[in-house]
Amino acid sequence: MNYLLYFFLCLVLILIQTTVIHNLPLFKGFYDLLIVVVIFLGLYRNLRESISVILFAGFMMDNLYNGPFGLYLTVYLWLYACIRWSSVYFNVRSILFLAFIVPAGVLFENIIFLGSFAMFNSGSFHPSGIYGVVAKQIIWAMITGPVLIMLLNFSHSIWSRWFNMHVAGQKEQ
Amino acid sequence: MFSKKTVMIVGIIILVSVNIIFLSVSSKYRYTAYSSGRFVLNVIAPFQDVITDTIRFTKNVWRHYFFLVSAARENDNLKKDLGRHIQKSNEYLEIELSNNRLRNMFDFRQNIACKTVVAEVIGADPSPWYRTIVINKGKSDGIGKGMPVVIPEGVVGQVVDTGNNYSRVLLIIDRNSAVDALVQGNRARGIVKGISSDKCILQYVVRRHDIGVGDIIITSGFDGVFPKGLTIGFVEKISQSSSGLFHEIEITPYADFEKIEEVLVLKSFSMNK
Secondary structure, three states: OHHHHHHHHHHHHHHHHHHHHHHOHHHOOOOOOHHHHHHHHHHHOOHHHHHHHHHHHHHHHHHHOOOOOOHHHHHHHHHHHHHHHHHHHOOOOOHHHHHHHHHHHHHHHHHHHHHHHHHHOOOOOOHHHHHHHHHHHHHHHHHHHHHHHHHHHHHHHHHHHHHHHHHHHHHHO | OOOHHHHHHHHHHHHHHHHHHHHHHHHHOOOOOOOHHHHHHHHHHHHHHHHHHHHHHHHHHHHHHHHHHHHHHHOHHHHHHHHHHHHHHHHHHHHHHHHHHHHHHHHHHHHOOOOEEEEEEEEEOOOOOOOEEEEOOOHHHOOOOOOEEEEOOEEEEEEEEEOOOOEEEEEOOOOOOEEEEEEOOOOOEEEEEEOOOOOEEEEOOEOOOOOOOOOEEEEOOOOOOOOOOOEEEEEEEEEOOOOOOEOEEEEEEOOOOOOOOEEEEEHHHOOOO
């Protein structure tokens, strides 16, 4: 059921990114919300569950944007690997770490994207707007990132409790 | 034989190399004949359609109804009556605006000597670095890859991928877009390229041509995609570098890509006949 929940969450976030955010001028230039999901999975969920969700999210995003196929998958998988690796060395549950890791994830995604522009030389490239776009995303990530991760964690614990009480409990009976 | 650290470093290097090779290949063959993008487009686009319609409806209600009704609170006796009239008047206003927009589109359609399809914009690109939109017309409406997309104000872009009922349009402000163009006044030729911001740049205009701020840029028709004479935008800024053969020109497109709701797809100008 967890898989279904996270697949559904990814779909909702993708729809929000491609429709709702574009209609709200305040949120123009908002960061990729699936980064929050990837970080949450890296911090709190097991490998098997996380990888399938990340593959699904990456596949969907790669098919919805106009860049080279596999770029979002690359970002999500490497970001996930970095989060898992950093959890060995840092106290990943602290607020301070959360406040740092989401902007870092956003920065990482932008670096990979800009790197791909430079490496594959696909299309024209004008550096004038880069700083504005990246800075806006990082500021949004700093403000909303930790809250969203804590909200995801809280929602997941409520979901688990509800699921164990109603569905798993009924099966046992 | 090798330490764990060495194996890990080599492993990471191999993974990164495989990753780069994969991306390099996929960037060259973005839209293949049976791409999975079409499947995802068909799955996601209906939801985008519903959400966009809901957002527009909510926006209209918010903009035209609640604001005005709140003003009517001053007089309780007239509140209901006023609210009803305001609602009616807003309905008329909305109909009038929609009528003007569609009449504009219709006039434009009449002027263009080719078959066209009117489509609604239902979604946008999830990445800020790429600029595409999703429209609610696809193969079943006769839309194909390479068809130009326009609005009365000017050129919007071209279709790059189609599903049965939905299509993806590459906007002229996307970094992968290029349109063959002319400066209307002196017929100087150049290429309008997107830079993934709200502006475009006009490249390869030879410096001997006299270009001024405000000059109108139109399609040349030489690229075989867009018909000749459609407006693209106007010259916003000209940078004069001391060296180089060409002008560096920044263009503001006439189309406001943040506010486009309906577009026209020109069917007869498809490259893939």
